[in-house]
Amino acid sequence: MATVPPTMRAIDPEGPGGPEVLTLVERPVPEPGEGEVLIKIEAAGVNRPDLMQRIGAYPPPPGAPSIPGLEVAGRVVGVGAGVFPSGWMAKRVCALVSGGGYAEYCTSPTGQCLNVPGPLSMVEAAALPEAVFTVWTNLFGIGGAKRGDTVLVHGGTSGIGTTAILLGRLFELNVIVTAGSDEKCARAVQLGARYAINYRSGDFVEAVKELTQDKGVQVVLDMVGGDYLSRNLACLAEDGRHVSIAAQRGAMAEVQLWHIMRRRLTLTGSTLRARSVAFKSSLAVEIQKKVWPFLETGRMRPVIDTVFPLARASKAHARMESGVHVGKVILEVGDG
Structure with a gap:
């Protein structure tokens, strides 16, 4: 496992409320479980379920992190039991997760990770999974x-x-x-x-x-x-x-x-968040085969509306709630 700090910056509100509850806090870096990888996040997508979770209308499913965020892009920096490091360490991935994306690190089952298509930036890759x-x-x-x-x-x-x-x-x-x-x-x-x-x-x-x-x-x-x-x-x-x-x-x-x-x-x-890892992994295989070639060749690129630093997650939610956005709103995870 790569050198990973014990704590990280994250958005993890103590209770429901408006966008103003989305402030930076310090949380322990999660440990990958069996069949999971640890991703150092570079960008995370903002989705309407995140807004619903923030106001208390869409609680995370059992076992999911309280930290919002359902899609991320970054590099693998750690692996759990049953995952061979040689195939994953330092790999650029985007992933569909059940929560935890508004942070510097999160875990994901390997089956829900897809490679970042070559022509795309991490910001664009974070706009894809959900x-x-x-x-x-x-x-x-x-x-x-x-x-x-x-x-x-x-x-x-x-x-x-x-x-x-x-x-x-x-x-x-x-x-x-x-x-x-x-x-x-x-x-x-x-x-x-x-x-x-x-x-x-x-x-x-x-x-x-x-x-x-x-x-x-x-x-x-x-x-x-x-x-x-x-x-x-x-x-x-x-x-x-x-x-x-x-x-x-x-x-x-x-x-x-x-x-x-x-x-x-x-x-x-249907809803997607609470579906099983097996279902999402099977779906990822199909998407990798049917959709990813268009992304790899540049024939498809996600539409990005705006990019906010993680610390301004409240502004990202406010923009989405305003309804003025066209395409995806993204959080960029860096030092800002």
Whole structure:
């Protein structure tokens, strides 16, 4: 194991609150368990589940660190039992973790680590795991999106939304997104969306019907929930799939069952954080095979909105909560 200090700087709030609770504290450096590596973090992604955890609405799953942060990029500086150092020490990796990313060090199961694609910086690499794993498993896996399908993605300029646009373009989907301004819609089209709908200035249901000649879309990827569910169902084609990945407007919804039955619609969804190491590791293998080649050759690069030092995590959360960001908000872990 490389020389590792006993303590580290981290963001680990004592209780729920606003962005102001995200202040630097000192915590013990975690020790890698069996099948895990210790990563010296250079950058970490900021995601909406982090914001929910901060306000007390999304507690870490059992065994996960209380330190927020679900994706990191850095170098391996230590290994746990059963991991051969020669294959891992000093390796540049990005990893999907269950927590612990807002810190100088964190642990990750080896199966949830992927190599940092050659053309990408650590900041860009930190923007990949949560968004790519989420979009791949929900849009392409559960949602079954395939070449030529038309899909509707809400939050089109979020980290998830921009990743769905980029992957949709590469896998020849017709991606329709919603966004909250004409400027954001223009940016989404620039990134590769086929169409972008400003949900503040019009009804996205009517817009989808018009854009698809009343045929509807094969998949809806929804992070809004609440009253959007019934409207999303009206956007689906026969045999369409609705995949819920968040519920920003509420977890309760009312739907017409006959509407679902008559058109053979599928309502499904998932969360990723609490899934098993085996599932995430299997997903990583698939992503390494199907998605990573596009990153290695430079055909895909994540969209970075802003980068903040770890000490300014509160500013990163405030920016994400403001809704003005396009792409990923990243924390850079250094001396600042």
